Amino acid sequence: MKILVALKQVPDTETKIKVAADGRSLDPIDVKWITNPYDENAMEEALRIKEAQGAEVVAVSVGGERTREMLRNALALGADSAVLIRALETGDPLSVARHLAAYAQGKGFDLLLLGHMGFGGDNGAVGPMLAELLGLAQATVVTRLELGEGCFRAEREAEGGTEVIEGSLPAVITTQRGLNEPRYPTLKGIIGAKKKPLEELEGTATEAAISISAIALPPARPEGRKLEGNAAAQAAALLQLLREEAKVI
Amino acid sequence: MDVCTSEKIFGGSFLLAPIGSQPQFTPEELSEEARAIGKVARSFVEGEVLPKDAEIDELDLELSRKLLRKGGDLGLLGLEIPEAYDGLDLDKITGLLVLEELGRQASFSVSYGAHTGIGTLPIVYFGNEAQKAKYLPKLASGEWLAAYALTEPGAGSDAMNSKTVATLDGDHWVLNGSKMWITNAGFADVFVVFAKVDGRKFSAFIVEKNDPGFFIEAEEHKLGIKGSSTRAMNFDNCRIPKDRLLGEIGRGHRIAFGILAIGRFKLGAGCNGIAKEALKVTLRYTGERAQFGKTINNFGLIRKYLAMMATRIFVAESMNFRTIGYINDGMHSIHWDQPDAAKAKLEMMDEFQMEASMMKIWDSEALGLIADESVQCFGGYGFSAEYAPEKLYRDNRINRLFEGTNEINRMIIASQIFKKSSNASLPLRKDTADLPRLGDGPLAKAKQAVELAKRQAQYATAAALEVCGQKLIENQEGAARAAEMATEIYAMESAVVRAEKMATASHRWSELAIDLAKLFVNETTPRILTNAKLLLGEVLEDDALDQAMADMKAFDGYAPEAGSKITSRIADQIIAKGAYPIEYL
Numbered sequence: 024m025k026i027l028v029a030l031k032q033v034p035d036t037e038t039k040i041k042v043a044a045d046g047r048s049l050d051p052i053d054v055k056w057i058t059n060p061y062d063e064n065a066m067e068e069a070l071r072i073k074e075a076q077g078a079e080v081v082a083v084s085v086g087g088e089r090t091r092e093m094l095r096n097a098l099a100l101g102a103d104s105a106v107l108i109r110a111l112e113t114g115d116p117l118s119v120a121r122h123l124a125a126y127a128q129g130k131g132f133d134l135l136l137l138g139h140m141g142f143g144g145d146n147g148a149v150g151p152m153l154a155e156l157l158g159l160a161q162a163t164v165v166t167r168l169e170l171g172e173g174c175f176r177a178e179r180e181a182e183g184g185t186e187v188i189e190g191s192l193p194a195v196i197t198t199q200r201g202l203n204e205p206r207y208p209t210l211k212g213i214i215g216a217k218k219k220p221l222e223e224l225e226g227t228a229t230e231a232a233i234s235i236s237a238i239a240l241p242p243a244r245p246e247g248r249k250l251e252g253n254a255a256a257q258a259a260a261l262l263q264l265l266r267e268e269a270k271v272i
Numbered sequence: 273m274d275v276c277t278s279e280k281i282f283g284g285s286f287l288l289a290p291i292g293s294q295p296q297f298t299p300e301e302l303s304e305e306a307r308a309i310g311k312v313a314r315s316f317v318e319g320e321v322l323p324k325d326a327e328i329d330e331l332d333l334e335l336s337r338k339l340l341r342k343g344g345d346l347g348l349l350g351l352e353i354p355e356a357y358d359g360l361d362l363d364k365i366t367g368l369l370v371l372e373e374l375g376r377q378a379s380f381s382v383s384y385g386a387h388t389g390i391g392t393l394p395i396v397y398f399g400n401e402a403q404k405a406k407y408l409p410k411l412a413s414g415e416w417l418a419a420y421a422l423t424e425p426g427a428g429s430d431a432m433n434s435k436t437v438a439t440l441d442g443d444h445w446v447l448n449g450s451k452m453w454i455t456n457a458g459f460a461d462v463f464v465v466f467a468k469v470d471g472r473k474f475s476a477f478i479v480e481k482n483d484p485g486f487f488i489e490a491e492e493h494k495l496g497i498k499g500s501s502t503r504a505m506n507f508d509n510c511r512i513p514k515d516r517l518l519g520e521i522g523r524g525h526r527i528a529f530g531i532l533a534i535g536r537f538k539l540g541a542g543c544n545g546i547a548k549e550a551l552k553v554t555l556r557y558t559g560e561r562a563q564f565g566k567t568i569n570n571f572g573l574i575r576k577y578l579a580m581m582a583t584r585i586f587v588a589e590s591m592n593f594r595t596i597g598y599i600n601d602g603m604h605s606i607h608w609d610q611p612d613a614a615k616a617k618l619e620m621m622d623e624f625q626m627e628a629s630m631m632k633i634w635d636s637e638a639l640g641l642i643a644d645e646s647v648q649c650f651g652g653y654g655f656s657a658e659y660a661p662e663k664l665y666r667d668n669r670i671n672r673l674f675e676g677t678n679e680i681n682r683m684i685i686a687s688q689i690f691k692k693s694s695n696a697s698l699p700l701r702k703d704t705a706d707l708p709r710l711g712d713g714p715l716a717k718a719k720q721a722v723e724l725a726k727r728q729a730q731y732a733t734a735a736a737l738e739v740c741g742q743k744l745i746e747n748q749e750g751a752a753r754a755a756e757m758a759t760e761i762y763a764m765e766s767a768v769v770r771a772e773k774m775a776t777a778s779h780r781w782s783e784l785a786i787d788l789a790k791l792f793v794n795e796t797t798p799r800i801l802t803n804a805k806l807l808l809g810e811v812l813e814d815d816a817l818d819q820a821m822a823d824m825k826a827f828d829g830y831a832p833e834a835g836s837k838i839t840s841r842i843a844d845q846i847i848a849k850g851a852y853p854i855e856y857l
Binding site for chain 1: 304305308309312315316319345346347348350351360362780849855
């Protein structure tokens with residue numbers, strides 16, 4: 024069994040997001056980068072499969088220099104090798120999917136795991152695009168995964184219930200929280216990671232299918248107002264405000 | 273940095289060397305691997321330990337055991353255990369990062385420190401092959417947990433006054449006596465116990481939980497770190513096999529004090545971890561609490577507290593990593609395979625004993641002030657157990673007591689300076705010639721102040737030694753002033769040099785670092801001059817004292833900065849960030 028785990032770096036959830044001067048990207052100053060939490064579930068699932076039945080796990084990311092640290096961490100967790108595909112992060116999911124597909128093509132991966140979306144970007148597009156580009160079966164937002172001889176059975180949460188999907192391998196599976204509890208790297212793992220291969224490839228420049236034209240922070244919440252008077256007076260004032268100011272009734 | 277090849281660097285040499293002339297390790301130079309390991313410790317603390325904060329503090333011993341075991345699975349218990357015994361034998365710098373993270377839960381970090389440090393290290397450094405093979409792998413995994421039993425009801429700082437005795441009876445040692453304040457006693461499996469063979473020869477033994485005649489008392493009710501187990505224990509004809517003697521008969525003091533010395537610099541790191549938490553909660557509260565129509569972080573005196581908290585954290589970090597840099601270069605370069613590795617490593621530790629003691633004193637007292645000011649910033653709420661400062665205030669107090677009281681550590685610093693000065697390895701200057709000049713750059717004044725402080729301290733200490741000789745140590749107040757000056761000089765210099773390094777490297781926070789260093793020098797310089805004068809007052813009279821006071825004027829060349837302006841710039845930055853901003857993981 025050969026598994027590809029695709030990983031992405033996202034800003035730490037505690038980072039105070041600032042818009043860069045160009046108005047279309049994040050100001051990278053003071054941003055702390057972490058592995059996309061959903062990708063951590065993908066990594067964990069790959070490691071569990073490796074431990075249960077043996078597998079070669081390759082961690083892959085599309086990005087720049089700072090991505091190396093995340094890949095080193097993947098090696099510390101238990102990936103056998105890592106690949107950094109050097110490319111500018113444009114925010115275009117199709118170009119990421121194309122890079123991953125170009126790498127995975129013909130390498131004999133049985134399973135391609137990745138988080139169901141990038142935390143913060145929330146596109147949820149790379150997984151399905153990757154499956155489409157490679158012509159593989161896919162299951163998305165998976166919370167339970169079982170593998171059989173050349174096939175998989177995946178569960179995903181659907182509205183009000185659970186959907187069960189079966190398909191053949193190779194396949195692309197995108198992972199949701201709840202699939203598993205990601206582990207911490209061990210100190211031995213970190214030390215051992217130095218000796219594992221981290222390959223660097225030049226990404227083939229592809230035309231971006233989309234580009235981000237602007238990003239903006241949500242408007243600041245106006246200060247609360249305290250209504251005075253007895254209950255009846257407060258209710259009347261509230262009603263008036265809802266009608267005339269908020270215009271919701 | 274390779275300190276060992278440089279002949280000039282030894283314990284205390286900073287007092288004489290021009291500022292910036294010695295190599296200094298800073299947290300900005302950490303390796304990727306060290307940072308990765310620090311991050312594991314952080315994830316472990318944030319994911320496993322802090323969510324159980326309340327349960328730990330209710331003294332759930334089973335939980336502490338479980339958490340230690342989990343830490344063992346990650347490798348966090350084997351940092352200093354040789355690889356041959358399932359440890360990782362990591363460098364001391366990485367260890368410091370781990371301790372800083374663990375320090376964020378005070379009780380648990382004490383359990384962790386007692387197990388991995390004073391509990392395990394005596395076996396690492398002094399155990400024979402069979403003892404190491406039997407105990408270390410299990411201590412590394414956390415299957416067994418360790419404790420260290422030195423203190424007795426009548427033998428605290430005066431540890432050699434031990435009344436516990438060991439007598440050989442055939443194939444067994446028979447132990448009688450009692451021990452007090454034993455951390456981890458409630459759940460440890462393995463105890464390193466000190467006792468006098470035949471009532472005279474101080475020695476160390478390994479006692480196991482189920483040994484006959486070994487009794488552990490009930491938990492103490494403590495002021496703080498209520499989630500760490502602390503008990504007394506008794507030995508009533510406790511019989512242990514003969515091969516449980518640790519090291520040689522009569523060499524127990526080397527084990528007891530050698531291991532405590534290693535513990536000292538670690539304690540500082542833990543203090544700094546929790547100090548950052550204290551600053552964070554205080555920043556949050558003072559940004560929410562409004563009085564007189566504005567949040568209280570707008571008021572000058574509150575801003576001063578916030579800025580001083582950040583300043584102390586910066587200074588502590590600078591000092592800690594500098595010291596650990598020296599110790600690590602010495603200790604970690606000696607491989608465990610080398611003959612007499614343990615002895616050589618401990619000698620290296622001895623060399624920087626003075627700096628390790630400075631780290632212990634300074635960090636624990638800085639945390640004391642930070643916790644106190646955190647209470648103050650919370651006002652009445654700070655006095656309520658519902659709010660974080662109350663626990664910070666109680667938990668931090670122990671740091672000035674254990675691993676050698678701060679008073680004992682002051683005497684260690686003073687006695688080392690006095691000894692080194694008498695054997696000419698530290699030739700202190702007692703003159704006012706070639707005074708340092710003002711250079712350029714944003715830290716020029718701070719650097720000159722450090723240089724002047726060194727000369728003041730040298731002058732006063734040399735003058736006092738001229739009068740009293742080595743007997744100066746018996747005047748504890750005077751000796752403590754010498755120790756105090758040296759410590760604050762070391763602290764100032766470490767902060768200034770680090771800030772300058774950050775500026776040279778165009779670090780993201782270099783402007784803040786420069787302000788932190790400047791504020792600290794501005795606050796500390798006058799105190800050093802005062803200590804110098806008061807030390808001279810201890811030993812000189814009449815004309816000699818007048819002459820010395822006149823000479824002191826030559827060193828009083830620092831013109832103070834407008835502190836409130838620096839304070840305000842620092843406060844703005846840390847308030848905007850909501851935390852101590854300089855991150856190195």
